[in-house]
Amino acid sequence: MNPNTFKNYSYAITLFTSMICHKVARDTKGVFYIRLEDTDTKREIQGSGEELLKQLQLFNIVPDEGYLGDSQKGNYGPYIQSQRASIYKTVIKQLLIDGKAYPCFCSPEELAQIHDEQEKKKLNPGYYGEFAKCRFLSNEERKERILRGDPYIIRFKSNGDHTNKVAVSDLVRGDFEIAENDLDIVILKSDGLPTYHFAHACDDHFMRTTIVIRGEEWVASLPIHVQLFKELGWKAPKYAHLPVIMKIGENGNKRKLSKRHDPEAAVSYFLQDGYPTEALVMYLMTIANSNFEEWIFEHKFEHMEEFKFSFDKMSLEGALFDMGKVNFFSKEILGKKTKYEILDMAKKYAREFNPNLLALIERDENYFMEIMNIEREKENPRKDYEKFGNLYELISFFYNDLYEELARTQLNYNEKFSNDTIKAVLSKVRDELSLEQDEQSWFNNMKAIGETLGFAPNGKAFKQNPNQYIGSISDVAEMIRITLTLRKNSPNLYYVMQILKKEECDRRFNSVISKF
């Protein structure tokens, strides 16, 4: 089983099709291969084939055969279309002999003129029937013009009738009917390379492709492909046309996620931001198969490769891309990692995209792991992080020099407390709150310290008698938290202090106290 069709650009949209091709091949014990479709010499981007391969590999999508960058593997090569020119030409030669194809000398201007005329008469546009002028040229004339050096292309001579319907079948859409193709489509361009339609028929026949998985935009071309296979005397493959991923456009309508305008359409966007690739694959899987979500919850977000993909569980509508859900999967996945895995992932990311973060991690990898390990590796781990892209900002307060820098501008206490109160709390905590005890005792002691200074030991007591206290224990914790972390939320204070250690905590307390 050989899914085909990869654009030589590496975007999320093709990640989606690649992922499904790969999955289907795996599930059915087929072969997943990549063929480089580089017949559009005008739009070709150098090196995009290698880039695609590299990115797919990050998502654990590795082709079994076909184009592999610096090599090609398999019995049906070459797998780069520009290297298959002689194959296409051989087939075309036979078509020419059989009278099923002919050279066309019409210039772009003439074609435009035909188009205008058709538009005026409200006829279907295109090169067909009486408008297909070059169809009616005699062989002598063709020979003469070719010998003369007139530029030409080769068109396929359609025997179809627009008013007839052909039954087509699609693995995700089921069976439906489309008008027969009556256009004499171009099969060989003036640069000597075939168009997609023709290359698709040839390649997928000669490469023994059994399933073609591609984007929905190809549905409309199905009559052409059906016709081509039939006239060539070949058995057509099965088709699966995948829905396109959408987003809400500027006008409020759904529109295709565009690789030109939407950063989230590019895989590199997620890579640069440090999302785990598994999260994106999981998210894409929920779009691909509606029952995947339930399955992955049952399987605790593990072993997703065991999920059985099925075309008929696929929605025909293009889903709106949902960043929130990507974040959800991401947190879930990162929450499950051990501190060692987190270290590896963070380093890998930072090495490529974030030198500041890399430097921070490499100061002391154990320290970094300690930070990342707060309330991790337990039944319900913290799910603080969805990506590595903002990690530097999130953990910088753990590093003394960075703390110093930030403390100059980010020390914002609750204004309802006077400097003296804050000072009193911090001094007492500094002097009396030992870190040499378990979390519960530590917490009880913090309450006790608060109480001696007039703070309620819990929120309830404070709510019941607000006038009896100057604040509640949460205010005390907030003062400590802001002093040590410079923010109003942070992971569990006890663990933060354990990591910073007594000496550094005291230093931060003193530094703040001296400022008042």
Added chain:
RNA sequence: GGCCUAAUGGAGAAGCGGCUUAACUCAGUGCCCUCUCAAGGCACCAUUCACGGGUUCGAAUCCCGUUUAGGUCACCA
């Protein structure tokens, strides 16, 4: 405009003629837990399936029309 396809909550969706006064997940909201946040627990969030007709004892589910949305109409893939 022609052709093809689709239409269930803010998003992804289940549903395939009675078991549905519409599952599940994300997001949101409220409460609980609680030193903050995250996590976790518990609730709430579509009386209704784009609209209008029909078929049927019975329709989100079948049929027809309308509307809306997407795809497509290249010497691009």
